[in-house]
Amino acid sequence: MAGLIEGLFMRRLWLAIAICLSCVPASAGALDDAALVDRLTWGRTSQALADIQGQGADRWLKRQLRPPGPTQLPPQAQAQIDGLRISQEPMAQTAVAMDAENRAANKLTDPAARQAAQQAYQKAMGDLKQQAAARSLLRDLYSPNQLQEQMTWFWMNHFNVQADKRDIRAMVGDYEDQAIRPHALGKFRNLLKAADLHPAMLRYLDNDQNAVGHINENYAREILELHTMGVGSGYSQKDVEEMARVLTGIGVSLSPDAPKLKAEQQAFYVRRGLMEFNPARHDFGDKVVLGRQIEGTGLSEFEQTLDALARHPATARHISSKLALYFMGDAPPEVVDRMAAKFQRSDGDIAEVLSVLFKSSAFKASLGKKIKDPVHYAVSAVRLAYDGRPIANTAPLQGWINRLGQGLYNRDTPDGYPLEDTAWSGPGQLTTMFEVARQIGGNSAGLFKPNTAGAEDQPAFPQLQNALFYNTLEKRFSPQTRLALAQARSPAEWNTLFLSSPEFLHR
Numbered sequence: 001m002a003g004l005i006e007g008l009f010m011r012r013l014w015l016a017i018a019i020c021l022s023c024v025p026a027s028a029g030a031l032d033d034a035a036l037v038d039r040l041t042w043g044r045t046s047q048a049l050a051d052i053q054g055q056g057a058d059r060w061l062k063r064q065l066r067p068p069g070p071t072q073l074p075p076q077a078q079a080q081i082d083g084l085r086i087s088q089e090p091m092a093q094t095a096v097a098m099d100a101e102n103r104a105a106n107k108l109t110d111p112a113a114r115q116a117a118q119q120a121y122q123k124a125m126g127d128l129k130q131q132a133a134a135r136s137l138l139r140d141l142y143s144p145n146q147l148q149e150q151m152t153w154f155w156m157n158h159f160n161v162q163a164d165k166r167d168i169r170a171m172v173g174d175y176e177d178q179a180i181r182p183h184a185l186g187k188f189r190n191l192l193k194a195a196d197l198h199p200a201m202l203r204y205l206d207n208d209q210n211a212v213g214h215i216n217e218n219y220a221r222e223i224l225e226l227h228t229m230g231v232g233s234g235y236s237q238k239d240v241e242e243m244a245r246v247l248t249g250i251g252v253s254l255s256p257d258a259p260k261l262k263a264e265q266q267a268f269y270v271r272r273g274l275m276e277f278n279p280a281r282h283d284f285g286d287k288v289v290l291g292r293q294i295e296g297t298g299l300s301e302f303e304q305t306l307d308a309l310a311r312h313p314a315t316a317r318h319i320s321s322k323l324a325l326y327f328m329g330d331a332p333p334e335v336v337d338r339m340a341a342k343f344q345r346s347d348g349d350i351a352e353v354l355s356v357l358f359k360s361s362a363f364k365a366s367l368g369k370k371i372k373d374p375v376h377y378a379v380s381a382v383r384l385a386y387d388g389r390p391i392a393n394t395a396p397l398q399g400w401i402n403r404l405g406q407g408l409y410n411r412d413t414p415d416g417y418p419l420e421d422t423a424w425s426g427p428g429q430l431t432t433m434f435e436v437a438r439q440i441g442g443n444s445a446g447l448f449k450p451n452t453a454g455a456e457d458q459p460a461f462p463q464l465q466n467a468l469f470y471n472t473l474e475k476r477f478s479p480q481t482r483l484a485l486a487q488a489r490s491p492a493e494w495n496t497l498f499l500s501s502p503e504f505l506h507r
Contacts, residue, residue, distance in 0.1 A: 033057055034472045035367035036507040038359075039327065040064060041146035043380025045387050046468050048146065063359060064147035065092030065185060065351040069468050071143045076390040078288045082136055084498045091174030092273045095199075095356045098125060098170045099254050125169040132163075133408040134394040140379050142390060151184035151350070152176065153375065154326055156409075157416035159195040159227060161204040163409035168200050171274075175200035181500065187321060188348035189310035196223060199252040199274040205414065208251030210244060211281035220244035222414045228309040230318030235290060242287040246301045247293060249282030250275070266299040316343035324357055328366040371421040372507050374404030375431065380507070381440045381499055382447070384469075385462035391447040392458070400436045405429070434500050441495025464495045477503055 033052045037044045040061075052060040070384055073081070081087055085094065101124070105117030140149045156176055163172040179198040183191035195201055200207055202219075212218035220243035222234045225358055253259075253276040261269060261280055266281035277299040285297035294301050320339035324331035339356045346352040357363050370381065379398045382391065390395070401407055406424075411417050418424075439445055441462055449457035477485075481501045488494035498504060 011245055012390060020113065032088060036061075036194045038380075038411040039370065040150065042140045042149060042376065043383040043507075044472070045383050045470065047144075047388055049472065051144070051467070057348065058268075061355075064145065065355055067145040067185070070146070071139065071145050073138065073142045074388075074390045077138045077142045077391075080390075080392070081135050084135060086128060086135065086173040086177075088129045091171055091178075094273060095129065095167060095170040096254050096256075098128075099167060109300060112201050119339070121364035129163045129169040129172060129409060130395070130398065131175060133218075135173065135397050136176060136408060137379065137394045138390075138395055141383055142388070147354075148184050150182070152181045153288055154323075155180045156190060157411070157419075158322065159201065160411050160414050160416040161200050161409065162412050166203050171198070171200040171203070174198075176282065177247060185351045186349070186356075188315075188343070188350055192227065192306050192310050196227065197250070197272070197275055197302075202250060202252050202275065207247055210248050210250070212245075212248050212283040214249070215244050217241065217243070217244040220247055223309070226414055228318065229312055230321075233314035233318065239289055242289045243292075243305065245283045245285070245287050246305050248396060249278045249280070250299065250302060251278065251281070252276065252351070253278075269298045290383055291315070294344050310348055313340070313344065313345070314455075315401065316340040316348070319348075320353060322376070322419065323354060327354075327357060327370075328363050329370055329421060331357070331360075332362050337360050370507050372505055373417070373424050374420075374433075375401055375408075376507060377505070378404065378440070381437075381504075385464055385495075386447075386460065387466060389460070393446055393448070393454075396439075396445045396447050400439065404432055415453055433505075434496075436493075437494045437499035441499050442492045461491070462495055464498055465491070469498075475500070475501065 001490055028456070034049060034447070036057060037048045037052055041048055055063065098191070101117075102121050105114060105121050108114035108117055115232060120137040138151070143149050159180065159490035161168055161172060161175065163169045177193075179194040179200075180191070183194055197461050204215055205219040205222055207219040212217065217240055221240050224240060224243060225231055229235055252274050254274060258269060258271065259278055259280060261278075268277070268282070271504070282296075282298060284298070286296055287294045287301070289305055290312070292305075294305060317336065317340040320336050320343055321331075324339065326334055335357065338360070341355050342356045343349075343353045378397055382397055398408070402410065406417050443461060443466065444457075444459045446457065448460055449455060481503060484497050484501070485494055488497055
């Protein structure tokens with residue numbers, strides 16, 4: 001009997017999944033507050049809807065594009081962030097300490113002691129990565145500046161680093177917090193410089209191995225191809241080679257001491273935290289990148305080149321196209337043209353470029369049609385299920401996102417996770433999503449059990465059938481979704497069906 005019931009339940013769920021891509025939600029194309037919240041935040045909550053309804057959509061959008069002040073999180077969420085090692089200890093101090101721990105472990109002569117020490121080192125490094133993810137997700141869940149948090153994720157993906165490479169796990173939290181997030185809605189030029197000179201990026205793309213006489217083109221190619229101009233935008237192999245020469249000598253140093261340099265080199269030495277420009281490793285010959293003559297002046301060569309790349313028309317179009325793809329899918333060429341023109345007129349002001357997109361009729365018509373990627377799906381489910389109540393442990397949420405294939409800081413390749421809907425709507429992806437929906441909808445799954453020894457769980461059943469649902473969601477459901485939900489035999493089953501519905505899968 002249990003197997004029969006399970007089979008019936010599965011068939012109803014597959015009905016919901018099967019219609020998810022063929023049935024446009026009833027709210028598609030409707031411009032209203034809830035639809036705008038769904039698109040520009042990490043998911044609707046009662047507070048988010050109250051904010052937009054209280055301020056009016058135009059004022060709310062302006063405040064999202066230009067956050068009026070520092071992010072204020074609920075005290076319980078902020079206390080979790082404040083208690084993290086990455087919040088209490090400067091990144092440079094952490095990275096140096098972890099490097100020393102690793103070196104000490106490798107020097108142990110007793111095999112068992114060495115293995116234990118190496119395992120402890122790996123666990124500590126893994127904890128640093130999980131702490132970075134926890135801080136990021138807590139902000140996604142509870143920050144009132146929701147667009148800033150979405151853009152932080154967008155730029156982390158654009159300037160992707162894979163945290164498990166070398167010692168990047170000790171750096172990735174600082175990379176997100178100091179290089180990406182403060183510039184997420186500011187000038188692209190400032191964001192580009194902050195990201196491309198951060199030790200995490202220099203490590204990830206091996207530029208600390210790029211030196212005069214031993215040129216490594218890896219980083220130069222990705223800057224042109226991914227970070228700025230885009231594939232096929234007019235740069236040549238010669239530009240890549242010249243750019244690699246510009247990048248020589250820029251690396252990472254965990255040593256407290258400056259390298260020994262000749263007297264004529266010492267004035268060119270630069271140290272900013274762990275980022276180091278070593279003039280002894282730099283090619284001081286003149287270069288030509290994109291037809292622009294660059295004199296051999298040290299680190300300033302890179303900064304001048306980034307300024308030029310940030311203002312290049314190809315960069316304006318590449319960045320505008322990616323923003324449009326992320327927020328609405330395929331945008332009409334004329335919308336991207338207007339965004340690129342604004343990018344150049346505003347000197348790469350990201351908020352102004354986004355404003356052009358959000359005010360377009362094409363964007364308004366797309367509301368409700370964009371499929372949620374895994375991060376958006378899982379975060380929006382938790383936001384809706386607990387409607388502002390701070391969770392005590394992000395580990396279950398991290399696990400769901402990892403299982404759906406979009407784990408934070410896990411993308412191996414520098415191009416970041418795909419932004420197209422087709423990447424997240426295949427049969428295998430939907431099957432996994434359904435399994436995750438059942439976990440999220442069945443119980444709190446440890447979200448309210450603090451991640452400390454002896455802490456007690458304070459479980460809370462996910463309340464998806466709440467006032468928010470009845471006031472803003474139910475009225476737009478298709479007949480198929482209504483039928484599926486009506487056949488649910490328990491609140492947990494209802495939650496699973498709802499989280500598998502096309503209306504919830506779209507934003």
